[in-house]
Amino acid sequence: MKVVSTLSELRSARKDLPDPFGLVPTMGFLHEGHLSLVRQAKQECRSVGVSIYVNPTQFAPTEDLEAYPCDLEHDLVLLEGAGADLVWTPSTGELYPPGAQTWVTVEQLTQVLEGAQRPGHFRGVTTVVAKLFNAFEPQRAYFGQKDAQQARVIQRMVKDLLIPSEVIVCPIVREPDGLAMSSRNTYLKGPERGAATVLNRALREAQASFRSGVRAAEELRKTMRKILDHEPLAQTQYVSVADPDTLIELEGEIERALLSMAVYVGKTRLIDNILLVPEEG
């Protein structure tokens, strides 16, 4: 496994690796969710590259950029074990050359859910991911369903900009108690860790309602809110029952939906989601 930091080292190392090449973009502090992406990439591609970069432009000034956890040494051990061939750990100067002023934006899809709560977040994400596509020139790129809206936004960007790569979205990996894996779970202190399972519990309860025949979008939202409201350490930011493609909030009877939420547990903002499809009904 080769670890490089400059763009020219990356391009040179990439040239020596066989196609199809799979890319897994990360912000480091890797967990089983990230590693599942690397392993799937390794199964489907002849070589696999990973980027580790905490992208400042996707954090608002009020967010946790400075506090974002990192442990590069441990990340590299995990990536070696998962079969990565190439790791890029760029400096900000490599990804944002002096005077950089170019942005990639996806419009409608980024106006709702996370985009509504975190203005500018997706502009940062799409811009840096567009750069990563150009730096690695992968045939496939792997993203987690945990960040469901991010995955849709990147699929849209790749389609719209004719980026010659396929976006592959991999399932959420969860802790044994159901908490979706996230680097931010490390922020959870004491009883917050147990309370954090409330997101998954709310989603499961709504899924169970759907499976038992409930089709009213507002009914499903109420089911989730009720569970969330019952957890004293949790403060709900939003609960959504949305069209899985457009991410527009659904009203009335639904056939399929993306159920998602953002919830503060203590000071830690967590997100989770589940896809409801007709076969589940």
Added chain:
Amino acid sequence: MKVVSTLSELRSARKDLPDPFGLVPTMGFLHEGHLSLVRQAKQECRSVGVSIYVNPTQFAPTEDLEAYPCDLEHDLVLLEGAGADLVWTPSTGELYPPGAQTWVTVEQLTQVLEGAQRPGHFRGVTTVVAKLFNAFEPQRAYFGQKDAQQARVIQRMVKDLLIPSEVIVCPIVREPDGLAMSSRNTYLKGPERGAATVLNRALREAQASFRSGVRAAEELRKTMRKILDHEPLAQTQYVSVADPDTLIELEGEIERALLSMAVYVGKTRLIDNILLVPEEG
């Protein structure tokens, strides 16, 4: 020379062509300016592709999208003669898939000159050119100095987004009487054609002043305006003496500058420019 219209045909034809591959993006109705780009690309690359596409998103509703001239049959004869290997004539549906909502924007560089007069123009240009880079995957791309700001904006985009291509800017090609070649010259009727040389005459006069030692930016602007004001068929939109890199308007003594202008001759909007460099002083 292969002529294709769908993206999948393009990708397949591109795969069969050897690298380095040079791209010449055009809006068709080709003249010697375009052909000089194709010939230079052919000299420097093993294969050359040309796109012909009148990109609607770079035209404002008030502009000449509907009237923009075209003659595909003639264009193809010219391109064959200039040595192009591949021509892409995409439909709008290929470049803007249904539901397309992704934009590439360059910020500061697009706020002045053409960008100030044509809001949204450069967003259309950078978005479609980003798509063309992804569709052709060229090692080099050729643009004309005629659209000086466009060339700077695209160089900036390529650098900022880490697009793995080199942007090459080629000199303006002029008619024998000095008029810069442009597909829009076809709009000029009767005496307008002769009057249109006023742009080049104004630039040459300012260049002569610079060579004779004049260094005051405002003096150079006055020289150009005086020539332009003397032509009854011409209506000046702007005259600029700007920093060639930042495109910011210069005041006081200059060392080097991009002199540029937009002038209506009758109803036809024409642009022209010249670069003043110290060696010329």
